[in-house]
Amino acid sequence: MSLAVILPILIPLSAGALSLALWRSHLAQRLLGVFGTGALLLAALWLLQRVWLDGIQVMYMGNWPAPFGIVLVADLLGAIMVLLAAITAFAVALYSLATLGAEHERFGYYPLLHMLLAGVCGAFLTGDIFNLYVWFEVMLVASFALLILGGERAQMEGAIKYVTLNLISSALFLSAIGLLYGLTGTLNMADLALKLQDTGEAEGLVTTIGLMFMIAFGIKAAAFPLFFWLPASYHTPPVAVSALFAGLLTKVGVYALFRVFTLIFTQDTAFTHELLLWLAAFTMLSGVLGAAAQFEFRRILSFHIVSQIGYMLLGLALYTPLALVGGVFYLMHHIIVKANLFLISGLVYRLRGSFQLKELGGLYRERPGLALLFLIPALSLAGLPPLSGFFAKFILVRAGLEAERYGVVAVALLVSLLTLYSMVKIWNEVFWKAAPEQGAAAVAPTNNALLYAPAIVLAALTVAIGIGAEPVYRLAEQAAAQLLDPQAYIAAVLGEAS
Amino acid sequence: MKVRHSRILRTAGDMLLPLLLLFSLFLLLRGHDLPGGGFIAGLVASAALALYIFSRDMRSARQVLGTDPRSLLGVGLIIAILSGVPGLLAGDAFLTSEWYTVPLPGGREFTLGTPIIFDIGVYLVVIGAVMTIVLSLAEAEERPWKR
Numbered sequence: 250m251s252l253a254v255i256l257p258i259l260i261p262l263s264a265g266a267l268s269l270a271l272w273r274s275h276l277a278q279r280l281l282g283v284f285g286t287g288a289l290l291l292a293a294l295w296l297l298q299r300v301w302l303d304g305i306q307v308m309y310m311g312n313w314p315a316p317f318g319i320v321l322v323a324d325l326l327g328a329i330m331v332l333l334a335a336i337t338a339f340a341v342a343l344y345s346l347a348t349l350g351a352e353h354e355r356f357g358y359y360p361l362l363h364m365l366l367a368g369v370c371g372a373f374l375t376g377d378i379f380n381l382y383v384w385f386e387v388m389l390v391a392s393f394a395l396l397i398l399g400g401e402r403a404q405m406e407g408a409i410k411y412v413t414l415n416l417i418s419s420a421l422f423l424s425a426i427g428l429l430y431g432l433t434g435t436l437n438m439a440d441l442a443l444k445l446q447d448t449g450e451a452e453g454l455v456t457t458i459g460l461m462f463m464i465a466f467g468i469k470a471a472a473f474p475l476f477f478w479l480p481a482s483y484h485t486p487p488v489a490v491s492a493l494f495a496g497l498l499t500k501v502g503v504y505a506l507f508r509v510f511t512l513i514f515t516q517d518t519a520f521t522h523e524l525l526l527w528l529a530a531f532t533m534l535s536g537v538l539g540a541a542a543q544f545e546f547r548r549i550l551s552f553h554i555v556s557q558i559g560y561m562l563l564g565l566a567l568y569t570p571l572a573l574v575g576g577v578f579y580l581m582h583h584i585i586v587k588a589n590l591f592l593i594s595g596l597v598y599r600l601r602g603s604f605q606l607k608e609l610g611g612l613y614r615e616r617p618g619l620a621l622l623f624l625i626p627a628l629s630l631a632g633l634p635p636l637s638g639f640f641a642k643f644i645l646v647r648a649g650l651e652a653e654r655y656g657v658v659a660v661a662l663l664v665s666l667l668t669l670y671s672m673v674k675i676w677n678e679v680f681w682k683a684a685p686e687q688g689a690a691a692v693a694p695t696n697n698a699l700l701y702a703p704a705i706v707l708a709a710l711t712v713a714i715g716i717g718a719e720p721v722y723r724l725a726e727q728a729a730a731q732l733l734d735p736q737a738y739i740a741a742v743l744g745e746a747s
Numbered sequence: 748m749k750v751r752h753s754r755i756l757r758t759a760g761d762m763l764l765p766l767l768l769l770f771s772l773f774l775l776l777r778g779h780d781l782p783g784g785g786f787i788a789g790l791v792a793s794a795a796l797a798l799y800i801f802s803r804d805m806r807s808a809r810q811v812l813g814t815d816p817r818s819l820l821g822v823g824l825i826i827a828i829l830s831g832v833p834g835l836l837a838g839d840a841f842l843t844s845e846w847y848t849v850p851l852p853g854g855r856e857f858t859l860g861t862p863i864i865f866d867i868g869v870y871l872v873v874i875g876a877v878m879t880i881v882l883s884l885a886e887a888e889e890r891p892w893k894r
Contacts, residue, residue: 255841263828269821312834312843360821 251306253299254321256292257331257370260285261338265363278359279346285363286335286342289370293335297328301724305731305741307376315376315742316437322376322742325728326577330373330504333584336710337496338366340703344592345489347699348599353398353487361398365391365493372501376742379426379436381505382419385469389415392498395490396482407482414478418468425461432458439742442512442735452516459514459521463506463528470502472562473531476555480539483554484547484604488595491547495554496588500580503561507576510565511732518568525566530657533559533664540671546594546604546679549671550587553630556664557583563645563661567652573729574722575644581721582637582714586626589707593623596700597679602692606675611684620680622701625708627676629715631669637714640722760802764811767795771870778866785866789873796874797881805885816878823871830864 264285271277300306306323309315323331342362349358368388375381396408430436432451433444448455464475471479479499483491506525514521536556543549561583564576594604596619601609613620629636632643642665649658714721731737771792778784800808812819834843846860 252835255835259828259841263825266821266824266828270818270825272815272817272821309840310842312840357817 251299251308251323253292253296254306254308254323254374257289257296257335258321258367258374260289260292261363261366261370264288265360265367268360268363269357272357275351275354278354282342282345282359282362283339286338286366289366290332290335290339293328293332296323297325297332299323300325300328301727305738307741315744316435316440319380320376320437320439320742321374322439322738323374324731324738324741325724326504326507326732327373329577329581329724329728330500331370333500333581334366334369334373334497336707337493337584337588338362340588340592340707341489341493341496343699344492344595344703347697348489348595348693349487356398357394358398358490361391361395362493365395365497369497369501373504376438377436378429378438378441378509381438382422382426385422385501385505386419388498388501389419392494395493396486398486398490401485404482404485407485410478411482414468414475418465418475421461421468422465425458425465428454428458428461437742438508438512439735439739443739443743445513445516448516455514456517456520459510459517460524462509462514463521463525466502466505466509467528468502469499470506470558470562471499471532471555472502472528472558473535473555476532476536476558479555480543480548480551483551484545488547488591488598492588492591492595495550495591496584499554499558500561500584503558503580506562507565507732511568511573512735512738515735522566522568525562526654526657529559529562529566530660531559532556532562533660537664537667537671541667544606544678546597546606546609546675547591548604549675550590550594553668553671554587556668557587557630559664560642560645560661563649563657567645567648567654569648569652570726570729570733571644571651572648573732574725575641575648577725577728577732578644578722579641581725582629582641582711585707585710585714586629586638589626589704589711590623590630592704592707593619593626596695596704597623599693599695599700600691606678608685609679610682611680613680620676622704622708623680624676626711627672628669629711631672632665633669635712635715637711637718640715640718644722756802760799764795764799767798768792771795775866775870776863779860779862785869786873788866789870790877792870793874793877793881796878800881800885805882805889809882812874812878816875816882818875819871820875820879823868823873823875825868826871827865827868830861830868833861 264281268278268281300323308321310319310321365388368384368391371384372381372388375384393408393412396411397404432454433441435441435444445455468475483494510521533556536552536559540549540552543552561576561579564572564579597609597612598604603609625636629638632638646658646661649661771788774783774791775785775788796808796811799811831842833845835841837845844860844862846858849857849859851857
């Protein structure tokens, strides 16, 4: 029985409830925003430490034994994801202090932020597939409200696409759960894995259900072909919300794919994981090509989220030990880098009053520090050594070569090159070229240390992951080893008897 | 709302509000062992308040509620979360039901458990959520239409 497993859910839930109860006091809500996410960060570190030292942590909610009750499970992948979510949340909470106006706070930004986090952490930690659905919904409902915070026209337009596709995906997810329950009579993921180890005659049916999960999570992860909701909506809300979404939301979908396609649906990997491989390749390509055609700062970044999702899926699809290490490493690298790039786009906006590349320029001369700050995550995203992205891509490419999938390796390398092109495009337009004649003036003060601190810390983490790649690699290696050996997960949840 | 209120509706509303609120409390306390519980009780209570908006007006309904419905939501959520803590303190998992026996005069016993705390939390959350929605809609109705 481990308290560490429940804390990452309990802390944001309590912080959200408290900020709701203190609805009228904006000061209390801001304090709760910072201290709540700070406490979440500490809890996440503690959880990771416990899982690293003592193995998979389990808690049976309400003392109902598995597989009957709901069980919370933290393996290394789950604990890593919770930690990444906490880091992003803390950075975003600090950034929000300096950027969000009273208008946004009045519509409940902070309570929604905590609820979103509770949903995200719950999804990472649950060991019950229906409970996973519930946490997904908690997260989505909070994200719907956050997306339209401020109520501008563009936001509504983006939100309609976002909400519609996510509801379709949820319906599909729920139907798949229903079919799975009808087939096996259980919802506990470890129990499902155990029961589906020998499918017998139902193998075709199980694979079909697996594909339904693939489509449902694929939509949520913004994988090809149903990714267009993401670039349509992520550039519309306030920057703090964009950064949070960019860092976390799609990655919950990726995490769910990693979970079910290593634990439950491994009966016919020649078919399912081959399909994932194609999905990964097309996701990478379509994302990066979409970005090439864009000239709006946040829209370019949004398309790159899509293309990066392809890399993570590639790690899962190759399904070799090294490839999974690459996938996990990529998740760690990507969440930090992506959230940071969005935060920096917000800083640029405050200086120039625009996200359009055409209207920007001259920032290198004016703010060399900011230019450097952009360059670190941008080059990391493109995969230049010694930053975190280089190692993430290097592991994946190496895994692809070892698995002799030369086609997809070629795609990954090409996409990497095009990512570099995109980042250089932003660099040229925003920082290098001279400012346009009727250049827009600063629209908001930028002399607040709180604006820069999150971006600097995240950039430092990017560099640290790159320079200290060895320990991070070992962490990812252990996480991947746990994914490849579902027996340990099953034994931890159901007890040694199984 | 500029509609003139029917006297019949207003009189009936005044009488139904306390009755329905009492009924919701009855449902709340009956829960766990018999049909009832926090969710349905909360719905009954919110229905009573919604009826009161129709028979009187929003301000009176807010007065009955006594606080911002969003605070109610938060307080309810806190209570529901707290109901899981005794289980943790007893060394069990979160949300484990703990039961305590209270001796009553006359040799009888009364069993009290954490599920009722959870139910009270849910009751407040449901009232808070439904009233937030209803009052926002009613306010949007009263405000002149903005483009």
